[in-house]
Amino acid sequence: MPNLITLIPFQGTKEQEDRLREAIERHKGEPGATMPVMQEAQEIYGYLPEEVQVIIAEELGVPLTEIYGISSFYAQFTHNPKGKHKINVCLGTACYVKGAGNVLDKICEVVGCEPGGITEDGLFSVDATRCIGACGLAPVMMIDEDVYGRLTLDKIQGIIDKYR
């Protein structure tokens, strides 16, 4: 998965920033403090946007390139926010030939974001995933832990509305 820099505007609050600065203060001077600080930052914001990386870099006196290097190296860190509800559309072979590509497009149209992105209100994020092993129900998507199968384009609006 490409670890893209998100285009979603940063919506961090003053309270989050205070918590971040408090965490940095706590770890500052500790040897090898960058990783624990970044882990706490991701817990506070849910992801590591550029704005947060800048604060960490400045406060710890570490080049921003290094913070970015670390955040793009480890699988645990993400540069993209995830929505309150995570939509995963299966693009395995069975789903694909049954029109999962169209389903994905329709979902993006209904919620209003690109694949791999998040809606402006942060309610939904949409991702394409590998086969989830429910080929008999193709095409399939998952919203959080719920599986929806035998999707048709006209069903999608109704399903999404349940989560609004």
Place this chain on the structure above:
Amino acid sequence: MNFVRSHVLVCGGTGCTASKSPEIIETFHSELKSHGLDKEVSVVQTGCFGLCALGPIVVVYPEGSYYTQVKVEDVNTIVEEHLLKGRIVDKLLYKETDDKGVERSLNNTEFYLRQHRIALRNCGVINPEMIDEAIAFDAYQALGVCLTEKTPEEVIEIISASGLRGRGGAGFPTGMKWKFAAASPGPVKYVCCNADEGDPGAFMDRSVLEGDPHAVLEAMAIAGYCIGANQGYIYIRAEYPLAVRRLRIAIEQAKEYGLLGKNIMGSGFDFDLEIRLGAGAFVCGEETALLTSLEGHRGEPRPRPPFPAVKGLFGKPTVLNNVETFANIPWIINHGADAFSCMGTEKSKGTKVFALGGKIKNTGLVEIPMGTTLREVVEEIGGGCPNGKKFKAAQTGGPSGGCIPASLIDTPLDYESMAAIGSIVGSGGLIIMDEDNCIVDIAKFFLEFTMDESCGKCSPCRIGTKRMYEILEKITQGRATLEDLDTLEELGNHIKENSLCALGQTAPNPVLSTLRYFRDEYEAHVVDKKCPAGVCKDLVEYKIITDKCTGCTACARICPVDAISGKVREPHVIDPSVCIKCGSCLAACKFGAIIVE
């Protein structure tokens, strides 16, 4: 202290926790209370018993009744029948312990009889969240002996004499490692614990940390005393939340008791510990990469020498050992080097924990003396392959290891014997495969893993694993030539020789060892364009046996691509040009009319 007549031990390992053991414990508490038994029966949440396949596990002492797959609804039965009336609940007993009406204790079952639990000695015995229970089982006794009766040199001598070697995979003699670090000059040194268990399929380190965290803390303090370090770090995966929590509790309790921190046991020796969380990178299991990550950088390895014992964490002399290695240390000090070295083979001493998984009845953790044969593990301890299938091969050491074919099932599991046949002990992952597994597919699976996890610092590993993966993909799709097999072998050997760290040096192992023992299976993919195990999708075809098909239409209705046609009550046909081999029809057919060739 109250007199307690019975102990109910409930497994609190990750596997059993996922299958509701916390609710079982809660229900025990409330049921016991409502029967007025809460003063005489004590409920203990323990670490892993090892037989994860049959969790959640509940053991009632003093009888030693071994209940498996216990459900919340069963708690009431156990309380009313066993604890109140003294009648053991037969239907919940592990079947092996109930031999023709005669109950056997836990330790006499095939699964446990051949095991010697040293590293796992307290797992499933004590409550890992109570230091008093650990102390009652000798925790911190070895540390006390070392600090008050022995010089660091004497302790290192005991460890060397025991023959203990690194359990993380490389098998480097632990005593020698400590000796080097002790000999390195400098006032600041470090002891680190590698708990970044990255092999998909191994979980012994997690179980030790969840079941007996004090064993690791104690051993790290002993290592600190031996090399002259006052600070330790435990680098643990963030994916092990339960182990992290228990470690935190254990460190706090040990500090409270004066067993960690300043002036331990009044000896003047200080030792403090900190937990650092990994962030999801397989390469961080390699020692120099782990230390780089601990320093707060991208977890990339660096060339050795200098070895960590000379120049390690923050450029200071450092001892880095794996969890299981540490867990053996206190036992060795308490029981003597001879008690340890009398087990195992000439060069591989003591025991090793293996994580038994894949196509085997008793999946779980087994701790056996080094040199136990694979046959004993598979057939006796593991109970063989399920559904009467034939054992085909065992993959050892995860993505860094190799396979042992059925023809070599009598290979002793120790460092030398396994290296001789092109495999490794590694971290101790032991995945059993039966006739339904495709060897090429498994090799491809591991290569995909190492390719993804290559850190990218050196090109043999970064580019080489990708090229190998591409060739394997060609093979499984039936597009390869015999020449590709030779290229694959040559490339693998190059990557082994030229990579910077152990990740790259071992990444080709799964391919090279399967090429060695299962070349005919590779050739079947290449020459005949067939996958003998029927796994590789591009090389199999789904067919309907006309005689068996009743024309029920179930397959045609479930097929996602409408590849199946036919009239009702007449045999159906699959159109191979449309079929995507998703397997839905195979699952839907009630008459066994669909076959995979």
